[in-house]
Amino acid sequence: xxxxxxxxxxxxxxxxxxxxxxxxxxxxxxxxxxxxxxxxxxxxxxxxxxxxxxxxxxxxxxxxxxxxxxxxxxxxxxxxxxxxxxxxxxxxxxxxxxxxxxxxxxxxxxxxxxxxxxxxxxxxxxxxxxxxxxxxxxxxxxxxxxxxxxxxxxxxxxxxxxxxxxxxxxxxxxxxxxxxxxxxxxxxxxxxxxxxxxxxxxxxxxxxxxxxxxxxxxxxxxxxxxxxxxx
Amino acid sequence: xxxxxxxxxxxxxxxxxxxxxxxxxxxxxxxxxxxxxxxxxxxxxxxxxxxxxxxxxxxxxxxxxxxxxxxxxxxxxxxxxxxxxxxxxxxxxxxxxxxxxxxxxxxxxxxxxxxxxxxxxxxxxxxxxxxxxxxxxxxxxxxxxxxxxxxxxxxxxxxxxxxxxxxxxxxxxxxxxxxxxxxxxxxxxxxxxxxxxxxxxxxxxxxxxxxxxxxxxx
Numbered sequence: 001x002x003x004x005x006x007x008x009x010x011x012x013x014x015x016x017x018x019x020x021x022x023x024x025x026x027x028x029x030x031x032x033x034x035x036x037x038x039x040x041x042x043x044x045x046x047x048x049x050x051x052x053x054x055x056x057x058x059x060x061x062x063x064x065x066x067x068x069x070x071x072x073x074x075x076x077x078x079x080x081x082x083x084x085x086x087x088x089x090x091x092x093x094x095x096x097x098x099x100x101x102x103x104x105x106x107x108x109x110x111x112x113x114x115x116x117x118x119x120x121x122x123x124x125x126x127x128x129x130x131x132x133x134x135x136x137x138x139x140x141x142x143x144x145x146x147x148x149x150x151x152x153x154x155x156x157x158x159x160x161x162x163x164x165x166x167x168x169x170x171x172x173x174x175x176x177x178x179x180x181x182x183x184x185x186x187x188x189x190x191x192x193x194x195x196x197x198x199x200x201x202x203x204x205x206x207x208x209x210x211x212x213x214x215x216x217x218x219x220x221x222x223x224x225x226x227x228x229x230x231x
Numbered sequence: 232x233x234x235x236x237x238x239x240x241x242x243x244x245x246x247x248x249x250x251x252x253x254x255x256x257x258x259x260x261x262x263x264x265x266x267x268x269x270x271x272x273x274x275x276x277x278x279x280x281x282x283x284x285x286x287x288x289x290x291x292x293x294x295x296x297x298x299x300x301x302x303x304x305x306x307x308x309x310x311x312x313x314x315x316x317x318x319x320x321x322x323x324x325x326x327x328x329x330x331x332x333x334x335x336x337x338x339x340x341x342x343x344x345x346x347x348x349x350x351x352x353x354x355x356x357x358x359x360x361x362x363x364x365x366x367x368x369x370x371x372x373x374x375x376x377x378x379x380x381x382x383x384x385x386x387x388x389x390x391x392x393x394x395x396x397x398x399x400x401x402x403x404x405x406x407x408x409x410x411x412x413x414x415x416x417x418x419x420x421x422x423x424x425x426x427x428x429x430x431x432x433x434x435x436x437x438x439x440x441x442x443x444x445x446x447x448x449x
Binding site for chain 1: 276277278279280285286287288289292293294295296297298299300301302303304306312313314315316318319322323342350353354355356357358359360361364365391392393394395396
């Protein structure tokens with residue numbers, strides 16, 4: 001079982017126009033930088049991207065937006081990106097905004113073989129429009145369906161040749177959930193080691209969810225709001 | 232009239248020992264600066280940390296360690312990290328005792344609007360809909376009126392809703408108010424130097440005033 005590929009170019013070789021792609025990350029934290037750069041380079045278009053955020057104007061998914069490669073975004077929060085807001089308000093970009101917890105659970109459900117679930121989030125709001133409502137324990141809930149994707153692209157701190165992954169701090173976020181929900185999951189890692197070097201007790205994503213893995217390079221890890229304590 | 236810091240300070244008086252607390256962006260974030268003496272609480276940030284510490288020093292900055300407002304933070308001893316589904320399991324499963332968040336509008340039945348201005352501002356709801364739909368205890372931190380001087384405490388919200396019948400308490404620059412289960416804003420405390428009449432004037436929704444209304448104490 002050889003999951004190791006050389007780089008983002010090889011990992012993304014069969015990503016095609018019109019595909020649905022999940023991308024891990026929260027803001028710019030824990031995003032698959034190498035693969036995003038490759039998608040820009042590759043000029044695939046008509047993509048549906050499922051990602052909590054849409055990057056900023058000149059980094060992350062903002063790079064794909066700028067080149068009009070995204071047809072539809074499925075996200076929970078898209079502030080901090082003027083080009084996104086412009087494309088959305090002008091109707092160039094289709095946008096599906098989903099409560100963050102529902103987005104996370106929909107990805108988890110997609111990977112876990114659960115077709116749908118009820119949640120109280122969004123009841124009585126425009127998010128609930130057209131969705132089945134049912135009461136449990138006296139409280140109304142709405143039916144949310146699972147999400148899957150042609151490709152899930154995640155970023156981890158360490159990985160091994162079996163595809164096992166360990167994330168660092170809050171860079172974990174949506175990555176383990178999306179890793180489960182891709183028909184093909186690509187993991188880019190900061191450090192790729194031979195199988196056996198990672199402690200099995202500390203694996204966050206078991207390798208069964210990962211089909212391709214490579215060691216990324218030149219991580220910029222841009223910080224959106226560097227905030228410093230004064231003392 | 233209270234400053235933003237004083238609103239946060241007044242909300243901090245509501246904290247109880249042993250609580251897990253989720254603070255939203257803006258004024259709510261400031262609540263962490265005013266934890267009363269003798270009280271220990273742990274802060275949850277929905278991007279995946281429990282035990283959030285203060286902002287880092289220049290040397291401690293780590294791009295992989297941020298809060299839900301995308302600000303760099305630190306992790307306190309005993310902190311834990313987790314994925315987004317686990318994070319919202321904590322929230323939906325009511326393991327978090329208090330949620331403090333901002334609002335553009337609150338209605339007298341506890342409805343809240345804080346995520347969208349149609350045709351103008353669409354940033355998304357982030358985790359706000361999950362938080363307000365599940366939390367038992369929600370405090371809204373906000374200015375009593377908007378920039379045009381119009382009340383943000385309304386009979387009915389005019390903006391798209393974030394959640395229905397969920398807000399329990401509101402702390403503004405003018406007052407502390409409770410949202411009654413049968414509807415209406417019950418005036419609990421006044422900001423120092425602010426009269427009941429001024430609060431009445433700034434409140435479009437039904438304001439309930441019973442007896443003498445005390446001033447807030449700091």
